[in-house]
Amino acid sequence: MQRNEKSDDKHDIEVKLTKKAIRGNADAYGELIRRNQEYLYKMAYVYTENQQDALDVVGTAILKGYQNIRSLKNPQWFRTWITRILIRCAQDANKKLVYFSSIDEVEIPERYEGISLEETWDLRNAIELLPEKYRNVIILKYFSEMSVQEIAYILEIPAGSVKAYLSRGRDELKKYLKEDYMYAESV
Amino acid sequence: MQNLFEAIKVPQEELENIVNEKLDMIRNHSRKKKRTRILCSFTAAAACIAGLVIFSVSNPVLAAQLPLIGHLFSQLEDKQPYYRDMDETKVQTIPQTEESENVVDGLKISLSEIYCNTEAMYMTVLLESKEGFPDYLTQPESDSVDYFIANAEQTFDFAEGTMIFPLQFSGQYIDEHTFAGSTRIDFSMGYGYGDMSWSFPDAVPKSFHWNMKITDIYTYYDVSQAPDKTYALNGPWTFEADVAARQTEKIVKEVNDYGPGGLGITTAEKGEFEIILNYAHDESKAAYDYESVQSVVLDADGKYMLDKVGMLPIGDFNVSKIHVYYFPVASEDDYAAIQEKLTVGEPADFIKEIAIHHTEIDFGS
Numbered sequence: 023m024q025r026n027e028k029s030d031d032k033h034d035i036e037v038k039l040t041k042k043a044i045r046g047n048a049d050a051y052g053e054l055i056r057r058n059q060e061y062l063y064k065m066a067y068v069y070t071e072n073q074q075d076a077l078d079v080v081g082t083a084i085l086k087g088y089q090n091i092r093s094l095k096n097p098q099w100f101r102t103w104i105t106r107i108l109i110r111c112a113q114d115a116n117k118k119l120v121y122f123s124s125i126d127e128v129e130i131p132e133r134y135e136g137i138s139l140e141e142t143w144d145l146r147n148a149i150e151l152l153p154e155k156y157r158n159v160i161i162l163k164y165f166s167e168m169s170v171q172e173i174a175y176i177l178e179i180p181a182g183s184v185k186a187y188l189s190r191g192r193d194e195l196k197k198y199l200k201e202d203y204m205y206a207e208s209v
Numbered sequence: 210m211q212n213l214f215e216a217i218k219v220p221q222e223e224l225e226n227i228v229n230e231k232l233d234m235i236r237n238h239s240r241k242k243k244r245t246r247i248l249c250s251f252t253a254a255a256a257c258i259a260g261l262v263i264f265s266v267s268n269p270v271l272a273a274q275l276p277l278i279g280h281l282f283s284q285l286e287d288k289q290p291y292y293r294d295m296d297e298t299k300v301q302t303i304p305q306t307e308e309s310e311n312v313v314d315g316l317k318i319s320l321s322e323i324y325c326n327t328e329a330m331y332m333t334v335l336l337e338s339k340e341g342f343p344d345y346l347t348q349p350e351s352d353s354v355d356y357f358i359a360n361a362e363q364t365f366d367f368a369e370g371t372m373i374f375p376l377q378f379s380g381q382y383i384d385e386h387t388f389a390g391s392t393r394i395d396f397s398m399g400y401g402y403g404d405m406s407w408s409f410p411d412a413v414p415k416s417f418h419w420n421m422k423i424t425d426i427y428t429y430y431d432v433s434q435a436p437d438k439t440y441a442l443n444g445p446w447t448f449e450a451d452v453a454a455r456q457t458e459k460i461v462k463e464v465n466d467y468g469p470g471g472l473g474i475t476t477a478e479k480g481e482f483e484i485i486l487n488y489a490h491d492e493s494k495a496a497y498d499y500e501s502v503q504s505v506v507l508d509a510d511g512k513y514m515l516d517k518v519g520m521l522p523i524g525d526f527n528v529s530k531i532h533v534y535y536f537p538v539a540s541e542d543d544y545a546a547i548q549e550k551l552t553v554g555e556p557a558d559f560i561k562e563i564a565i566h567h568t569e570i571d572f573g574s
Binding site for chain 1: 224230356360377488490504505538544
């Protein structure tokens with residue numbers, strides 16, 4: 023119960039900060055970014071798989087977010103809204119990169135501490151094998167724990183499509199992963 | 210999988226550095242804008258007079274675009290999320306007078322049309338640059354943001370205090386000298402600023418007098434890729450008009466009905482241009498797997514309505530009632546096939562056959 027109250031307080035503070043930021047308050051915007059910076063980095067890393075690229079994407083998203091903060095209509099949705107900007111930045115960054123790596127040269131990064139290398143390798147490869155539309159909804163649903171409505175907003179697709187892509191994406195993942203691994207944490 | 214996300218190692222020092230660097234840039238930019246705003250108050254009168262003299266020179270582009278005035282709502286309909294199929298007979302076309310067009314520093318801002326109801330005032334404007342807008346805006350190398358931000362101070366004679374809020378003119382470049390944009394001024398924003406006393410009037414009268422001062426206006430190409438590509442001008446551009454407000458109502462219906470997948474609707478709000486469905490998910494009401502039940506919205510005549518994440522543009526639909534049908538889907542291919550059937554012909558009979566739950570929302574008019 024106490025945890026919920028704390029969570030509610032945190033949410034209320036973020037809504038107040040967002041309202042100030044929309045009115046052009048740079049300090050309020052900065053505080054919002056600081057509260058979400060680790061989340062933003064992790065989300066950028068999921069897309070770029072590279073520390074420097076992820077940092078660049080976060081930097082770009084911070085500036086683009088400030089540039090467009092006045093377009094945020096619902097102050098409750100700052101995190102969802104900045105995620106949409108971050109993903110676009112990451113996709114733009116990925117388009118500019120050309121990778122020439124063979125399967126032997128790919129190293130498993132240390133980021134997945136606490137999870138067996140076998141599981142990490144399987145999951146990472148399985149997600150990367152997904153078509154982009156499925157990959158996006160899987161990442162947002164299971165990594166960010168976002169709702170269908172939030173994912174629909176971020177990807178600018180109907181909620182029905184989100185649900186369909188989730189279903190299809192999970193089916194695809196199941197081809198590569200043990201079923202109990204998929205469902206242990208996600209459902 | 211969430212554990213996998215949490216386990217991503219964050220390079221704290223490098224992340225702090227990049228966040229600090231970008232936030233410093235933002236703070237410097239913000240301070241610079243405040244300084245120029247103060248300076249502007251001393252130089253505005255002189256700039257305004259100089260601007261008027263400069264703009265009196267014949268401008269062929271301006272002449273070519275004159276027919277735009279009074280016809281912008283329909284042209285900009287797909288550039289903004291608010292209105293659809295606005296009835297032009299109810300739009301207030303603004304006569305071109307000193308109160309509706311201003312020139313400062315070679316930028317002319319003209320009010321074109323106003324549409325007002327009890328929720329908001331919708332407005333179209335034409336921005337005309339004598340020198341022409343920079344190529345990086347009118348002929349961008351990549352997708353650019355086609356809007357201007359105008360810092361504006363507005364007063365309404367039915368409300369105490371000043372509404373101080375940046376307006377976003379979303380629209381398009383007509384040519385290298387001309388930008389057409391529209392914006393929405395929400396009356397529920399309140400009137401006041403910072404720690405001043407705020408007022409929130411209960412009602413918007415049928416007619417009122419409105420004043421607006423745009424203190425400065427700006428847009429960017431892409432601040433992250435090209436921080437020097439910023440177009441900004443200081444005003445003030447001042448406007449005033451007598452506005453007629455249509456006395457419209459927002460109908461709010463309590464629904465609180467859930468489909469068998471656990472997804473449901475708590476309330477539905479019908480405004481003049483859109484219906485908002487407030488969705489919720491309740492696990493305890495789910496008899497089926499969440500993803501295996503989909504929903505579709507039909508209007509009172511059984512026509513398929515596109516659900517844009519809970520927002521349904523009303524347009525030509527008969528929305529005296531709307532129907533939400535929940536139906537099972539076995540796979541994405543199954544869902545795609547059903548969606549295809551919904552968008553052609555009369556989907557009502559088909560969807561009734563396969564629906565496992567139905568919610569009717571009666572707006573009564």
